[in-house]
Amino acid sequence: xxxxxxxxxxxxxxxxxxxxxxxxxxxxxxxxxxxxxxxxxxxxxxxxxxxxxxxxxxxxxxxxxxxxxxxxxxxxxxxxxxxxxxxxxxxxxxxxxxxxxxxxxxxxxxxxxxxxxxxxxxxxxxxxxxxxxxxxxxxxxxxxxxxxxxxxxxxxxxxxxxxxxxxxxxxxxxxxxxxxxxxxxxxxxxxxxxxxxxxxxxxxxxxxxxxxxxxxxxxxxxxxxxxxxxxxxxxxxxxxxxxxxxxxxxxxxxxxxxxxxxxxxxxxxxxxxxxxxxxxxxxxxxxxxxxxxxxxxxxxxxxxxxxxxxxxxxxxxxxxxxxxxxxxxxxxxxxxxxxxxxxxxxxxxxxxxxxxxxxxxxxxxxxxxxxxxxxxxxxxxxxxxxxxxxxxxxxxxxxxxxxxxxxxxxxxxxxxxxxxxxxxxxxxxxxxxxxxxxxxxxxxxxxxxx
Numbered sequence: 001x002x003x004x005x006x007x008x009x010x011x012x013x014x015x016x017x018x019x020x021x022x023x024x025x026x027x028x029x030x031x032x033x034x035x036x037x038x039x040x041x042x043x044x045x046x047x048x049x050x051x052x053x054x055x056x057x058x059x060x061x062x063x064x065x066x067x068x069x070x071x072x073x074x075x076x077x078x079x080x081x082x083x084x085x086x087x088x089x090x091x092x093x094x095x096x097x098x099x100x101x102x103x104x105x106x107x108x109x110x111x112x113x114x115x116x117x118x119x120x121x122x123x124x125x126x127x128x129x130x131x132x133x134x135x136x137x138x139x140x141x142x143x144x145x146x147x148x149x150x151x152x153x154x155x156x157x158x159x160x161x162x163x164x165x166x167x168x169x170x171x172x173x174x175x176x177x178x179x180x181x182x183x184x185x186x187x188x189x190x191x192x193x194x195x196x197x198x199x200x201x202x203x204x205x206x207x208x209x210x211x212x213x214x215x216x217x218x219x220x221x222x223x224x225x226x227x228x229x230x231x232x233x234x235x236x237x238x239x240x241x242x243x244x245x246x247x248x249x250x251x252x253x254x255x256x257x258x259x260x261x262x263x264x265x266x267x268x269x270x271x272x273x274x275x276x277x278x279x280x281x282x283x284x285x286x287x288x289x290x291x292x293x294x295x296x297x298x299x300x301x302x303x304x305x306x307x308x309x310x311x312x313x314x315x316x317x318x319x320x321x322x323x324x325x326x327x328x329x330x331x332x333x334x335x336x337x338x339x340x341x342x343x344x345x346x347x348x349x350x351x352x353x354x355x356x357x358x359x360x361x362x363x364x365x366x367x368x369x370x371x372x373x374x375x376x377x378x379x380x381x382x383x384x385x386x387x388x389x390x391x392x393x394x395x396x397x398x399x400x401x402x403x404x405x406x407x408x409x410x411x412x413x414x415x416x417x418x419x420x421x422x423x424x425x426x427x428x429x430x431x432x433x434x435x436x437x438x439x440x441x442x443x444x445x446x447x448x449x450x
Contacts, residue, residue, distance in 0.1 A: 013084070089168065
């Protein structure tokens, strides 16, 4: 089948890893001759890159699929693909539920999209969910931004948190080589990108599967070593990384972040619960005391660093007293941002089978209570920006106020200020902060362009 001038659309659900995977798959499709369509109803190929962390995300996928499956009866040449974590989890069951599907592919197969589509165009209905060694990415992603970019450094996860499907759907940890990561960053710098976010499901595990140890017995390739190795890539002005795991977070990493000027003062470290018994039931491998110690150490080295995290309420067996300990941790630390969620039982995870499930009503009340506290603490934390000059990397125009541009501070705070996007996009700008809201800032124009 000829693919030239055929249109494609990708709908992405879930995490940063999924967004990065979608960009790579878009790059493969465009290499094959497909062209992007904003409207999925005009597309000849539709790919849903799915997430199964929460049940509502999964149900949304089925809702979207139902509409397009009906369309396929009228347009038999329409190609329907489900990729990502729901695809990996459900496999052939997806075909039984939606027989109109052409391709079901897990996240480990993202770089194989062209080969899999060749089978589809030869008349096969394909399921690709077997565990494989991830092929090094040689396709140029179709990146949504021209200013900031994702760079995968490690795929998969070896942790066994009792609530999480990620190890089952994304496979075991597979680190890219430092040379491959640096080569991608060099190319991004040459293309004019200013900021790179290094991505991993558990990025602190980077390098554990690569050969070699130092004389002191530690792994030769760690996230800390990688930061030193890629720091001086020309053109890249900012480096971020996510997501960290408290079990493996080290003081050596904190020191590197302080020493390396391009590494932003922003740490995303999920804590999930403030109670040790709940953390043990989650199999997280740390205590709330250890977590607090990490934050204290970060603030010792970088007092102004932004801290964001993830938290779950209503985990099976969580009592009101245990939930209060989560509130206490949030109150004591004062996060700049916190992603919150009510526990959602996921197929194939141990916690989903436990009998001590918390009621939906209790989960709803706890989530509301936590979100209220998060907003109050974030509003307190953000006041420190008032009257200060902050370096903002301009990413786009403010869609709600076209006389303004928007970007992020080094601490990852969304910031708006007056300006012309044609002149300022991709520029580092000094902005005087005049208004500080819980999760965003407004500035009084530019003080100077870097």
